[in-house]
Amino acid sequence: MIAHTAEPAxxxxxxxxxxxxxxxxxxxxxxxxxxxxxxxxxxxxxxALQWGVHTGRLGALPEAVPLTARRTVSAAWVGPRAxxxxxxxxxxxxxxxxxxxxxxxxxxxxxxxxxxPVRAALARLGIPQTGEGPDIEAPPCAPRRMRGTHxxxxxxxxxxxxACSAACAPGCxxxxxxxxxxxxFTGPARAAGLPVFxxxxxEDAISCGSAQLGDPFDLPPLRGLLExxxxxxxxxLSLPAPGQALRLVVDHIRAVALLLATGSVPxxxxxxxxxxxxxxxxxxxxxxxGAPAAGMADLVALAGSAHGFPALSVAARHxxxxxxxxxxxxxxxxxxxxxxxxxxxxxxxxLAAELARLRSERGVxxxxxxxxxxxxxxxxxxxxxxxxxxxxx
Ligand SMILES: [Zn+2]
Numbered sequence: 001m002i003a004h005t006a007e008p009a010x011x012x013x014x015x016x017x018x019x020x021x022x023x024x025x026x027x028x029x030x031x032x033x034x035x036x037x038x039x040x041x042x043x044x045x046x047x048a049l050q051w052g053v054h055t056g057r058l059g060a061l062p063e064a065v066p067l068t069a070r071r072t073v074s075a076a077w078v079g080p081r082a083x084x085x086x087x088x089x090x091x092x093x094x095x096x097x098x099x100x101x102x103x104x105x106x107x108x109x110x111x112x113x114x115x116x117p118v119r120a121a122l123a124r125l126g127i128p129q130t131g132e133g134p135d136i137e138a139p140p141c142a143p144r145r146m147r148g149t150h151x152x153x154x155x156x157x158x159x160x161x162x163a164c165s166a167a168c169a170p171g172c173x174x175x176x177x178x179x180x181x182x183x184x185f186t187g188p189a190r191a192a193g194l195p196v197f198x199x200x201x202x203e204d205a206i207s208c209g210s211a212q213l214g215d216p217f218d219l220p221p222l223r224g225l226l227e228x229x230x231x232x233x234x235x236x237l238s239l240p241a242p243g244q245a246l247r248l249v250v251d252h253i254r255a256v257a258l259l260l261a262t263g264s265v266p267x268x269x270x271x272x273x274x275x276x277x278x279x280x281x282x283x284x285x286x287x288x289x290g291a292p293a294a295g296m297a298d299l300v301a302l303a304g305s306a307h308g309f310p311a312l313s314v315a316a317r318h319x320x321x322x323x324x325x326x327x328x329x330x331x332x333x334x335x336x337x338x339x340x341x342x343x344x345x346x347x348x349x350x351l352a353a354e355l356a357r358l359r360s361e362r363g364v365x366x367x368x369x370x371x372x373x374x375x376x377x378x379x380x381x382x383x384x385x386x387x388x389x390x391x392x393x
Pocket of ligand 1: 163164165167168169172173174175176
């Protein structure tokens, strides 16, 4: 469906298919829990390389990390087999990506005796284990069965650069330990009465680990996109936090490019609404920087070709152009409305209510209307806007 180049994640997949694992075709990036295999029933190994879009953390983006659109490698073994052999396949595949056993550290959730055979297997494979504790959780993109406390959960970190101190360990704020992926052994209660081992890792983490980079935006396709988008939209670099705005735009347009490539055009409901939301959020940052959103279709096409997605169809490009033009119009109409409101000399409560309505009824992002207020030398307390928003809801 989507072309990919021979990158570390591809080498991971090749290592496992060479060892006899079955290749699973990718599913829609919207598929529920689609990163792994749903109900895996056939005995033996399987491996997949799957794009997914995760908007759960959109509201808490410091620098658009974790990425909204990520490709994930996942592998599973179904059937009775010694943990050492199953884990051996995984570490062999990680080694094929340039992640040697000396670079990887394994943490295990504190699951008492259930984890003993896995601990012993890791020790025999020469994988350092550290930082046991109940804090290990599967990533938010993992299927529900990889969360919770069932089975034996492993978390793999890759070491980047030297230790900051003698106490440097996974979780250290110096950034030496990059979260690579998660694995889980479940007992024979799962999948037609057979034990299952599953492993899930983000492609950008594997690529960062093998290139010894701590930031996915330093990887080739993203670094190039940051530079291209920054050159086309120099206005973004004039914002108070230019790196952050640029990253958000790049993160969102590549997710939109992926969604368009898989047939999710912007629309009011379901997956189409995810595309619309991401496009509008990116457009909001562009307009906030003082540039029109109308040129976004070119940026989306650029992000798509940088990742090897199929070229944007004429119809998809037309829809993106229509969507961004509608956004520009909504912002312009909202600005006129805002100025008319100001001419009536509103009380702070009335102005807060207007800003809340501009957001909820006309789709003008609050960041934009607050910026208009700043330009007029007005400050509107956020609690007033929040209260007005609640009254409107
Ligand atoms: Zn450290």
